[in-house]
Amino acid sequence: MTPFKDIVFTPNEFSTLAKLEKNIFPVLENHGIIKTHRKRVGNVDRKVISLEEIQRYFNIIREFDTLQHEEKAAETMGTGAEQAGPTVSIHSLLKHIDPESQLADSEAFATATAYVAPHPSHKVQMFYNVKGGTGKSTLTAQFVMMASMLGYRVLAIDLDGQGHLTVNLDILDAHERPTVYDILINDLSIDQAILNVAPGLDLIPANLGLCNIEIPLNNKTRREYRLSEAIAKIADQYDLIVADTNPAASILNGSMMVASDRVNIVCATNPLSFHGMSLVMATIDMMQKEFRKELDVKIVPNMYDNREVISQEVLGELRSQFEPFCANSVVNRSADMNEATKRRTTVWDVSSKGSAAHDIAELTQELLKP
Numbered sequence: 297m298t299p300f301k302d303i304v305f306t307p308n309e310f311s312t313l314a315k316l317e318k319n320i321f322p323v324l325e326n327h328g329i330i331k332t333h334r335k336r337v338g339n340v341d342r343k344v345i346s347l348e349e350i351q352r353y354f355n356i357i358r359e360f361d362t363l364q365h366e367e368k369a370a371e372t373m374g375t376g377a378e379q380a381g382p383t384v385s386i387h388s389l390l391k392h393i394d395p396e397s398q399l400a401d402s403e404a405f406a407t408a409t410a411y412v413a414p415h416p417s418h419k420v421q422m423f424y425n426v427k428g429g430t431g432k433s434t435l436t437a438q439f440v441m442m443a444s445m446l447g448y449r450v451l452a453i454d455l456d457g458q459g460h461l462t463v464n465l466d467i468l469d470a471h472e473r474p475t476v477y478d479i480l481i482n483d484l485s486i487d488q489a490i491l492n493v494a495p496g497l498d499l500i501p502a503n504l505g506l507c508n509i510e511i512p513l514n515n516k517t518r519r520e521y522r523l524s525e526a527i528a529k530i531a532d533q534y535d536l537i538v539a540d541t542n543p544a545a546s547i548l549n550g551s552m553m554v555a556s557d558r559v560n561i562v563c564a565t566n567p568l569s570f571h572g573m574s575l576v577m578a579t580i581d582m583m584q585k586e587f588r589k590e591l592d593v594k595i596v597p598n599m600y601d602n603r604e605v606i607s608q609e610v611l612g613e614l615r616s617q618f619e620p621f622c623a624n625s626v627v628n629r630s631a632d633m634n635e636a637t638k639r640r641t642t643v644w645d646v647s648s649k650g651s652a653a654h655d656i657a658e659l660t661q662e663l664l665k666p
């Protein structure tokens with residue numbers, strides 16, 4: 297069992313992740329845009345790409361993208377029309393590096409794009425639902441790992457005493473570690489509670505002690521603002537900060553709403569989960585009024601099964617009743633999701649060709665883009 301920080305991808309797996317045709321990989325490798333190393337698997341020496349090498353690739357693409365848009369902006373000076381887009385053409389990248397290359401003109405290159413927003417549109421996000429078991433912790437874990445693979449500097453915050461996000465990120469000794477409880481109640485400095493779980497991925501873990509936070513937090517002054525003030529102290533160090541929450545309308549979750557730019561509501565495509573949606577939306581509405589804050593809301597349908605009529609019906613209802621909020625991405629029910637939880641890694645490590653890997657990539661792209 298390989299933890300997330302030690303994952304390696306084969307060139308084929310990497311090509312699927314980066315949406316590259318097979319023949320593009322060797323060219324990008326020759327130009328040093330993708331770095332690889334050799335790893336012994338059984339009796340064979342295989343060419344593989346490590347997590348850091350994956351992150352490096354996406355950072356190169358993003359830097360190139362930013363550069364290009366700056367150049368374009370300079371050309372069209374003053375019009376202000378050029379906005380950095382969420383994708384960059386590999387074709388133009390290769391043309392830039394090797395103007396003589398014939399391959400750059402091939403069709404495969406022309407259509408290859410990397411989906412990388414220069415900066416996540418919403419830096420602080422939370423996954424939320426007053427109902428348990430809808431997939432909040434699972435999707436939070438998969439989202440932060442995917443964003444980290446794309447080379448963003450990510451902080452994950454576990455706000456559920458059950459510590460499922462913590463376990464998903466392979467931290468098994470959280471009972472000995474400081475949590476948000478220590479930050480909010482015992483005035484521990486937030487950086488003392490942060491641990492590194494993989495290159496570019498940090499975590500503030502949770503343990504059962506966090507379940508007792510509501511009463512002491514209730515007695516604190518400025519109780520709902522303490523978390524956002526703590527997060528503000530370290531926000532500069534990250535591109536993305538994502539919290540998993542406890543299934544309740546708690547003060548702790550309210551505090552995270554004060555800190556957040558967006559709430560992602562995970563809704564399982566079953567009737568009870570749908571029924572609970574009105575309560576969730578009402579809770580968020582109440583918070584917005586109380587804290588005079590506009591929150592961006594995205595509803596993420598999860599555990600969809602297109603063979604089930606009820607699943608189709610609930611998805612249809614979600615889309616019609618909450619039309620402005622419903623995500624375009626849908627996460628299908630997949631055994632890979634449970635397998636990834638068991639192995640405490642990304643669904644991409646379970647199967648790069650599976651629906652779970654595809655769905656998490658699409659969802660991540662949607663949650664990062666403007």
Ligand SMILES: Nc1ncnc2c1ncn2[C@@H]1O[C@H](COP(=O)(O)OP(=O)(O)O)[C@@H](O)[C@H]1O
Binds near residue numbers: 627
């Ligand atoms: N898309 C999915 N397909 C299959 N199983 C899923 C999916 N999403 C979540 N699960 C499973 O559902 C269960 C509940 O998920 P979890 O993330 O713990 O929910 P929550 O945090 O909302 O309580 C877990 O066993 C998880 O592995």
Ligand SMILES: [Mg+2]
Binds near residue numbers: 429432434456460541
């Ligand atoms: Mg959970």
